[in-house]
Amino acid sequence: MIGNSRAEYWFIRLCVAGLHCIAPVCILYTLLAFVPYGYRPTHYRFPIFIEAITIAETLFYLLIYLPYRYYLQRDAVHPPPPPREERKALFQLCNDNIADLEGYFQKWFLGADLKDVKRDNLKEFYLWAFFNRGGPPGDDDEELEEYITATEQMLGRPIEPGRGKAQAFRLTIDRVDMLHRSLIWYSCVGFVDLLTYVKLLYHGFHFHRTALSRFFTLFPFRPYSLFTSYRSPVKHITYWHRPHTSPTKLPILFIHGIGIGLYPYTNFLSELNSSTGVESSDPNDQVGIIAIEIMPVSFRLTHQPLSRQEMCDEISAIVSQHFPDQKFILASHSYGSVISTHLLKSPLAPQIGPVFLIDPVSILLHLPDVAFNFMRRKPKEANEYQLYYFASMDMGVAHTLARHFFWDENVIWKKDFHGRKVTVSLGAKDLIVNTAAVGRYLSAPLEGFERTLVRDVAGSNGKSPSDDGILINIEEDNGGVSTVGEREEAATLDEEEWKNREWKGSGIEVLWFKDLDHAQVFDKPCTRRRIIQALRRYCEDG
Template identity: 65%
Template sequence: MIGTSAAEYYFIRLCIVGLHYLAPLALCYCALNILLHGLQVAIYRVPLVIECVAVAEALFFLCVYLPYKSYLQREAVHPTPPTREERQELFQLCNENIENPREYLQKWFLGADLKDIKRENVKEFFLWAFFNRGGPPGDDDEELEEYVSAMETLLGEPIEAGRGKAKCLRLTLDEVKMLHRSLIWYLCVGFVDFLAYIALLYHGFHFHRTSLSRFFTLFPFRWQSLFSTYRSPAKHTMYWHRPHTSPTKLPMLFIHGIGIGYYPYTNFLSELNSTAGIESSDPNDQVGIIAIEIMPVAFRITHHALGREELCAEIDQIIHEHFGPDQKFILASHSYGTVISTHLLKTPKIAKRIGPMVLVDPVSMLLHLPDVAYHFTRRQPKHANEHQLYYFASMDMGVSHTLSRHFFWNENVLWKKDLEGRKVTASLSGKDLIVDTLAVGRYLSDQPKSTTIPYRDNPEMASTQDADENSTVRLRTNENSTHVDTNDEEWQSRPWKGTGIEVLWFKDLDHAQVFDSKICRRRLIDVIRAYSESG
């Protein structure tokens, strides 16, 4: 993730304009060419390469993007809703972990004024959140009334009857929002993927492809897969594997986040078996690594995201292939990968083999809060890092479809109770532009709740003269007073001990930046190596 400087802002905006408007320019050029030259259109009047690019981009937009965009708008197939008892337990967990009820409700309603959020609006939101559906309340109205009454208690004020003009964020029911990607962009993705391929091969990893009959189901095409002699036991899931030779250490399963694939993680993965920057050649020191590839969120055009059970079954096949049926392993994941970690943790057959866990920028923690969904899918970008996230990630066809049609929050949320009895380290970044890391850090560290109001998301606070645009303050309120605390809290500087649930706090980093700095990567690697040695 890039920073927020003026130079980075202009750079990222220039990249977006160049990539996004290439297709409209190509369409205009081709249309004008046909209009002016008719049947002689095949006789090029500019360098041939320009004509080829223009025609290719125009055809790609008309014949691939537009039909595919329409195809991806199909309704989500929601999972079976929880039982009433499960819903009530889930609702209670949510209510117990809301720091600012007003902000919580307003953000789920896309910044609407509270007077525009009325009783029927809240029911509509709860119907999606806890019943996995839209439509009228029907027979569920009585239960919905209970939840609305509980929300009134949390707010400390009544919710007006009727329906207001506010619209809530219902990710799996709303339109799949996406923006066109040029062929040039996909060529860039393919090139970066090839660089990652070369780097991982160099560091002893083996690429395991799927069947060659699936070669054309992934674009940009992975030509390197034609030369790989290693075959994945799973139908859809490709991965990287480094053999485990240490008889005393635990191997590791790693799952990446939304992005361009494994290129941003190559240094991290290669350094896991190095000491003082020197890669160990001692077989007794070699920790095995399986790095799963999730192609629907890796900026590719490919099959839709697999369902929870299907993906877990495929990962189980891969684990069994390399680690055997009984070998415990470390489960490490980043961002969206923490959602898949949640699924693995809730799959008994796999959970019993999961040892210590490392969750980097975990989006699955406190997923009932609106921050992840709102910041990733609905926030209008202002800063350089927000533009990078919005255009290159949020509006990617595969990513958007995955989040809008295959991301069911009540399946993906990870609670502290799910981690009981385990060694878990969560790596959090103080300037994360997606996750409310202060809330997550306090939750994992058993800190009392307080109200979090980021300056950038609160107009009243934004007007404060001495407020840094990217800073965050915490407000503790009671009937008589309001005072401001800094965001330096005791849990952020606790020494890491390797027991229970712990937090690594990187105060000045943004989402995913922990992998960019060698010093920060080293902290993660030290944790993983300690877990590997202790079991």
């Protein structure tokens, strides 16, 4: 993510304007040059190479982009709603983790005046949020009334009957907003993809392609995939693998975020076999790495996003091929934390050891910040324009988030870590995630409601269901607090204290970067080193 200087602002605005003008200019030139009179070479014509580009861009816009944009507006296929008791538990858990309820509703209703959020507006929002549907309340009206009564108690005032003019932000029901991408842009993506291939190959990674019959299902095409002898064991997911040769350390499964694929992570991946930034020379002491590629969020035209079950099944098959029956570290960045959430709730979970989440979007996902900042915020600063044009409005990204991103499936709570060692890396200037809220949540002891849920889950997983055993485990996962007096003392600490806690490699911990925006932790060796050292410690300690 770029900075917010004046020079960077004008640079990104010029880049966006230039890329966005390619299609209109090409279409206009093609119409003026060819349509009225047919092809007639004259002195004012561009060279044939340039004219070929204008024709290709025009045809791509008219024959590919416009039909594809229409096709991507199809309604989402929502998962079935959870049972009523689970819905009520989720509703309570969300309410327990909202610091500013009025601000919460104002952002979910796109900045509307709260007097315009009336009873029917709130029912419409709750139907989407907790019932995975739109339409009238129907048989769910009684339960919705319970939720609204609870909301009134929290607000300390009644909610007016009827419908106001406020419109709820319902990500998977609202229109899919996207912007055109030119063939020139996709050529740039293909070039960066080639650079990624060369760099990872140089650092000892092997590219695992899908079947050759799927070559034309991904654009830009990947011609180098025709020459690799390594084959992915699954239908959709491609990945990079570095063999695991260490007899004592844990391997790593890494899942990237929204962006141009694995290119921003190449230095990070190549340095994981060292805590100093220089790769280990011992061929028998290499930490194995699987770096999964998620193409629907990598600025490509490809297959639609996999469902939660499909994604977990394919990743499980990949892990089984390279880390059979072996515990591994699960590391992910940004959108990758959503897939991490699914894996932690899948049959693969027993194999997952420590978890490392970098700029995660799945923690406190009930808050409106991630969805609003990524999909609805009007850009003002340089980094916001970069996010808006290059990520939010990309066809694949927009469709993935607007039709395949179901928040109740993707959210993760502290209880879902089930006693694992967990590190979460956060940047204070993150333009997507409310990192201060996430950091406070992770650093605080579990509340009674979450503690009860953890006790229930722990009992079903073979751990002792007794209060004492589970509570000790929970407290150790939240900073080593184990007695009532220590818990009370921890609760009275300065709320900013957690930002400066020493990382110990135990429990749930936060690495706080006070000067970094989203994804900037990968940009410089000094910031990469902090997360690499923590990951290396997990590899060694397990």
